[in-house]
Structures are given as C-alpha cells and as structure tokens.
Amino acid sequence: xxxxxxxxxxxxxxxDERIREFAYRVGKGIGEAGFPIICGGLGxxxxxxxxxxYDAGGLxxxxxxxxxxxxANRYVKIPIATGLGIARNxxxxxxxxxLVAVSGGPGTLSEIAFALQLGVPVVGLETHTxxxxxxxxxxxEHAVREALRLVERA
Numbered sequence: 001x002x003x004x005x006x007x008x009x010x011x012x013x014x015x016d017e018r019i020r021e022f023a024y025r026v027g028k029g030i031g032e033a034g035f036p037i038i039c040g041g042l043g044x045x046x047x048x049x050x051x052x053x054y055d056a057g058g059l060x061x062x063x064x065x066x067x068x069x070x071x072a073n074r075y076v077k078i079p080i081a082t083g084l085g086i087a088r089n090x091x092x093x094x095x096x097x098x099l100v101a102v103s104g105g106p107g108t109l110s111e112i113a114f115a116l117q118l119g120v121p122v123v124g125l126e127t128h129t130x131x132x133x134x135x136x137x138x139x140x141e142h143a144v145r146e147a148l149r150l151v152e153r154a
Contacts, residue, residue: 008120010100026102027049029056031059034058062079069081099111135150
C-alpha cells in the first residue's frame with residue numbers, strides 16, 4: 001500500500017442511491033489499487049467511498065469536523081477529530097495528492113476551490129466544474145483511472 005500518496009474523495013454528507021453507488025465504486029477502485037483514501041469521515045458520499053475502500057482492504061482516513069472520533073462512519077479506520085468544523089476541508093485537500101469529487105454541495109465546491117488554489121488535481125464525477133482544469137469523468141471507473149494516473153505523477 002502506498003501511504004505517501006493519499007487520494008481524497010469528497011462529496012455531500014447525504015446522497016441518493018445512484019451517487020452512493022458511484023462513490024462506493026470510486027472508493028473500491030482506489031482501495032484495490034493500493035492507495036489510501038481521505039475524506040470528511042461522515043455519511044453520504046464519504047461513507048460510501050470508505051465502504052468501497054474498506055471492502056477492498058484499503059486504508060480509510062476520516063478528517064472529522066467535531067471533537068469526537070465516534071462521529072466517524074463505521075468504515076473509517078483512522079478517524080481524526082479536528083474540532084474545526086468546515087475548516088477541516090483544507091486539511092483534506094492539503095493531505096491529498098489528487099481529489100475525486102463525486103456530486104456534492106457547497107462544501108464540495110469549497111474543497112474543489114481550495115484544490116484549484118493549492119494545485120491539487122481534481123477529477124469530477126457529476127459535480128461542480130468551475131474550472132477547465134477539472135478532469136470530468138464519465139463514470140466511477142473513469143474517475144478512478146484518472147485519479148490513479150494523476151497520483152502516479154505526483
């Protein structure tokens with residue numbers, strides 16, 4: 001497992017079954033490739049991506065907004081309680097060599113903006129695309145292929 005090259009998976013804390021399945025497949029593909037994932041550690045896209053990575057035997061890291069490690073979803077192997085609220089988004093971005101954004105709301109958009117400002121590549125799957133620098137993926141497997149290509153260059 002390559003622990004020096006972490007891939008961030010970002011997205012909303014609540015999502016429908018289609019997006020949940022997409023996030024699961026992204027997490028599973030990253031886990032199968034031997035890369036750890038980092039996310040916000042809560043529900044929705046974050047939980048689904050962790051579930052996929054967990055099922056693939058991957059390492060899952062959750063950077064939590066509150067003070068309790070217990071708030072992490074059950075698939076997070078390493079919970080990091082920050083007490084920072086949404087400011088934790090910067091930690092997720094700075095800890096990632098590549099971000100995969102799956103759908104998402106305003107929090108996801110803020111993480112994408114931080115990534116663009118900090119030079120962290122972003123692969124988007126049905127998400128915000130405020131910049132032509134974001135690589136738009138057609139499906140979860142395409143998102144994983146692009147993320148793996150980018151992380152190998154990092």
